[in-house]
Amino acid sequence: MxxxxxxxxxxxxxxxxxxxxxxxxxxxxxxxxxxxxxxxxxxxxxxxxxxxxxxxxxxxxxxxxxxxxxxxxxxxxxxxxxxxxxxxxxxxxxxxxxxxxxxxxxEISYLYPFSYAYYRKFGYERMTDSYDMTVKMRSLAHFERRTDFVLLEREEQRQELKTAYLRFAADINGMLYPDERLLPGHGTCDPYQTGRNTYIGYENGEPACYLTFECNSPEVEVHEFVFTTPASLRAMLGFLRTYDAQADTVKLHRVALDSPLFFVLNELIDVRAELVLNTMGRAVNVEKLLRRVPFTADCGEFSVSVVDPQVKRNNKIFDFACANGKANISTRETGEYDVRLSIQAMTQLLHGNGGFELKNAAYRDGVEIRNQDGAERLFKAFPKRSSMIIEHF
CATH class of the missing domain: 3.40.630.30 (Gcn5-related N-acetyltransferase (GNAT))
Structure with a gap:
């Protein structure tokens, strides 16, 4: 071969x-x-x-x-x-x-799996879960109707989508940069041929939100929605109300697990949220990624050993000293450690998501805790972060 x-x-x-x-x-x-x-x-x-x-x-x-x-x-x-x-x-x-x-x-890798068990063999782990959320139109009744959104019809308007997208993505791990290959996949400039509409909402003259959807009575199906402020989220929901004579429900795809939608909807009894397992990910260069994590908690000293059968350079013991809002990180090949993590577990810890916490660490394979105090400091040190990938590749 x-x-x-x-x-x-x-x-x-x-x-x-x-x-x-x-x-x-x-x-x-x-x-x-x-x-x-x-x-x-x-x-x-x-x-x-x-x-x-x-x-x-x-x-x-x-x-x-x-x-x-x-x-x-x-x-x-x-x-x-x-x-x-x-x-x-x-x-x-x-x-x-x-x-x-x-x-x-x-430094990192993502894929859409056909089998989670199969790709775990190569170090990947579930990474960017989301909800498909269905909301009854009546649940939007408390949002003011908005008719001041602008239809996307020209290619040059995509730069406004990019502006809103980058603001939306700023604090979400995993979001892909909308370069010349990906940007054309956001929104549609030809609603008359595709049946899909993209509308942009503005605040103070600047693009603040956008959504791409189609109305197939009795449902409005939203394929992408991006917002940057509380007001822009409410405005977008108010815009969807303009379809209340045609649709009974709104279905939103790729809703983040910690989405503020849950805070602004008035009647959650009308909401159905279906968990969707999207991409898997794996750290390709653990050390480089570790040095990018903004450690802010003063957690003292702890050590973690990473086990990666596929990528030999990741097999190290990482020593942390977290104080005064900073982390000093050093590496060694052998010796004692507080926690040993598989590359799958380490990736979730690095990414800040996946529900991986000390209280459930014992339930997953590839985790060995040798020092409980060190383990507590380790999990306290890593910040939690929203994760999402909108694009398919």
Whole structure:
């Protein structure tokens, strides 16, 4: 088996793997003529170096991590031709990518899983859960109707979406930077062909919120909603009231688990929230991410040992000294420690979400507590943070 990056002229091989793995239609001959790889891709080839058995594609986006945008390995297009399954193709591709992470400056990785158990084998853990929330229109009756929103109709208006999005995303880990590849996926400029509308709300002349939705009576389905202030959230809900003659309910996708929607809705008896497990994530470079975390609690000294079977550089003992709102972090290879964490557990701790706390640490695999006092200081030190990824990749 040979593991290497796919060439641009091998886009048709990736299309063949997708077609056979997922039973989807692809025009292979056309792909041979004009196909180009849209993303960086790594493949497992037979010993001839040309016959593709399986592959992984990577979208090299930037993701928000405590207010900084860091380079992320966003994994998609994981496919193995059926006749090569159980041969270790994907495992070998992941090994290649983790080894290449420093070269590409990837610090964290995300993916949409087909199986949580499968991707946990490669160090991933559930990361950006959300709710699909259904609200009866009558529950919005206490919001003032708003008709001062502006329809998105021109491409140049997308910059206003970007302004609101970046303000919304500022304190949410995981949010992807809306660069030239991702920004076109936010909102729609052609409601007359797509059936979807994007409207922008303003405060003091500046874009403060936007929402993309479609009205299929008796329901308004909101695919994306972004707000930056309490007033803009209420204004957006007031705008949705303009559809109360056409719809009985509003369904909102990708509602954060800690969304302030729960505070502003008047009658929660009319709300149905369904938990949706979205992306998984894993720290690719633990030390770099640790040095980006804004430790503010004065928690004293503690140590944590990280166990990562796939990424050897992460297997260290990290010593913390937290005082005066700062954390001094040093590393060593061996010795005593307060807590040992698997890379899955460490990733959730770094990300500040996932419900991973000291009180439930004993329930999960990959956690060993040797010093209770040190463990208490460890979990107190790491801040809690909202997490969300809106885009699909």
């Amino acid at each position: 040979i593991i290497r990056a796919l060439r641009e002229d091998e886009a048709y091989k990736a299309a063949m793997a997708d077609a056979l793995a997922f039973q989807i239609l692809r025009d292979i001959e056309q792909k041979k003529k004009d196909g180009r790889l849209g993303n960086f891709a790594v493949g497992a080839f037979e010993d001839d170096g040309e016959t593709l058995m399986g592959k992984i594609e990577v979208c090299p986006f930037q993701t928000n991590f405590y207010g900084e945008y860091v380079k992320a390995m966003c994994v998609g297009g994981v496919a193995t031709r059926p006749e090569y399954r159980r041969a270790g193709c994907i495992r070998r591709c992941f090994e290649y990518l983790f080894d290449a992470a420093d070269r590409f400056s990837w």
